Amino acid sequence: MNIRVCFSKFDRLRFLGHLDVMRFFQRAIARSGLPIAYSNGFHPHMILSFAQPLALSMTSDGEYFDCELTADSVDPADVRERLQKEMCDGFFINSVTVLPEREPNTKKQTGMSQIAGAMYLCEPLSGCEEILMQSVRALAKSKSCTVLKQAKNGERMVDVRSGIHAIGLVDESGEVTCLSDDGVFSVPSEINSGWGLDHSVHASHKDGQARFLFAVDAGSENNISAELVASALRRVAEESGEEPLPERCVSSHRMELYGMKEEHMVSLASL
Numbered sequence: 001m002n003i004r005v006c007f008s009k010f011d012r013l014r015f016l017g018h019l020d021v022m023r024f025f026q027r028a029i030a031r032s033g034l035p036i037a038y039s040n041g042f043h044p045h046m047i048l049s050f051a052q053p054l055a056l057s058m059t060s061d062g063e064y065f066d067c068e069l070t071a072d073s074v075d076p077a078d079v080r081e082r083l084q085k086e087m088c089d090g091f092f093i094n095s096v097t098v099l100p101e102r103e104p105n106t107k108k109q110t111g112m113s114q115i116a117g118a119m120y121l122c123e124p125l126s127g128c129e130e131i132l133m134q135s136v137r138a139l140a141k142s143k144s145c146t147v148l149k150q151a152k153n154g155e156r157m158v159d160v161r162s163g164i165h166a167i168g169l170v171d172e173s174g175e176v177t178c179l180s181d182d183g184v185f186s187v188p189s190e191i192n193s194g195w196g197l198d199h200s201v202h203a204s205h206k207d208g209q210a211r212f213l214f215a216v217d218a219g220s221e222n223n224i225s226a227e228l229v230a231s232a233l234r235r236v237a238e239e240s241g242e243e244p245l246p247e248r249c250v251s252s253h254r255m256e257l258y259g260m261k262e263e264h265m266v267s268l269a270s271l
Helices: 011-015 018-032 076-084 129-141 188-192 226-239
Strands: 002-009 048-050 059-068 091-098 115-124 146-151 154-159 164-170 176-181 211-217 250-261 264-267
Touching: 002 076, 018 048, 018 076, 076 091, 115 129, 115 226, 129 164, 129 176, 129 226, 146 226, 226 250
Parallel strands: 059 250
Antiparallel strands: 002 059, 002 091, 048 059, 115 211, 115 250, 146 154, 164 176, 164 211, 250 264
């Protein structure tokens, strides 16, 4: 059987790289005594698949990995408790979900292959709050915003705005105002009650600081990262004649990863 684990990464562990995160959880699973399945061959390894790696220095409440267990059935609450006991400060197990059995002769779907979108909570860095929030409003009204994207196979121009499906402003009290929403993400009810903001218990925040949310494409074909959105905001500020935004103008926190279900984005835990 297969399970999907959602966890948070925060505080000092935001500086822990993806490979180190993988090694930590391999050891934590071994210590927990869970009946983890291993591959065959001369060098067996845990059958473990992590979703999209998190950028270094970024925190998150929506990190996922899938793993295969040898048991026929498990109690998700018991699995979560056993894993949480092995966590250090900076990791927190949010949920454990038992994945449905796949149909015969169908390809195995891992969390990595199912990712289609992501939601980020961003906070302006000191000194550029007013200009940045004006740029957020301008980006929400714009039809397109093209920036240069660095990729493994070289540089190319991408339209960041076309990959942003929803934008919301979060005021000092935590109330969310939706500036733009094309309905692709299944979150309209959540927007009215904080757009999932209560889930973001590990996002760092300064009292009285305005923030903003954005929901974007995050699949293999069209991946709009938090860094690309920051580039788009700098481009908007430049085109509007405002004072240029610095290279690092926002601090970003990933709230959730999404997959596509019936033409709408839903959290990986719901697939």
